[in-house]
Amino acid sequence: MTDRYAVVGNPVEHSRSPAIHAMFAEQTDQDLSYERLLAPLDGFEATLRAFAAAGASGCNITVPFKFEAFRLAAMHSERAQLAGAVNTMRFDAAGWTGDNTDGAGLINDIQRNAGRPLAGLRVLLIGAGGAGAGVLGSLIAAKPANVTIVNRSVDKAEALAASHAHLGVPLRAAALADAPAEQDVVINATSTSLAGAASPVDSRVLKPGSLALDMMYGPKAQGFLDWAAAHGAEPRDGLGMLVEQAAEAFFSWRGVRPDTAPVLAALRASL
Secondary structure, three states, rough: OOOOEEEEOOOOOOOOOHHHHHHHHHHOOOEEEEEEEEEOOOHHHHHHHHHHOOOOOOOEOHHHHHHHHHOOOOOHHHHHHHHOOOOOOOEEEEEEEEEOOOHHHHHHHHHOOOOOOOOOOEEEOOOOOOHEEEHHHHHOOOOOOEEEEEEEEHHHHHHHHHOOHOOOOEEEEEEEHHOOOOOEEEEOOOOOHHHHOOOOOHHHHHOOOOOEOOOOHHHHHHHHHHHHHHOOOOOOOHHHHHHHHHHHHHHHHOOOOHHHHHHHHHHHHHH
């Protein structure tokens, strides 16, 4: 039988995950289908249970359900446990297993696709919400010199830093206005790009040649990308992260690691 997967969210019609996983499946000769599944804002659990009961093998979870997915999973990977959020679910006979592939996707895109090894670099993470929490553990595992987390509410940044303080890389929390200058890598994990904003922090955070990455992609990220380029940084959107986190989910489901380069190239061409 063809194994069924889906991306579950609200909204979900914009998701490129079905196209990505279709390319992965063709490339690796895997028999699967992948669809979009719109869940009512008050009906995520019912939607997920119905999909699993219909014989599905797993799913990806997108906004705004990653925290609820964490609560529903019977078992968690270490990275999901650290993030407190789940974006990949596997429906096992022993129970649902939750994982979080966002951080691995981000790191693979920065280090492999963008050619920026993070070891020893100064990293600024903008945003202490679900997106920031989902990637911080993987950022720390890449052994940067330090990571500064800035957020509109400093207490959230402090809480996120405290929850990761045991991992051995110096962490600092600050307000947006107190973001440190001349960082090597700047990552926007906020939703400001949805409103077309350029950047939630001052341009002094950049230096010539900095990598400035927005987790959004396509037209939504253009304001941030233009801002980064105007101040001498190398702009990058979140499309590579999207493909890389999907590859990590695909590997966890199928035990096969797809080649992301042609998939990313095809998506960029389509945009």
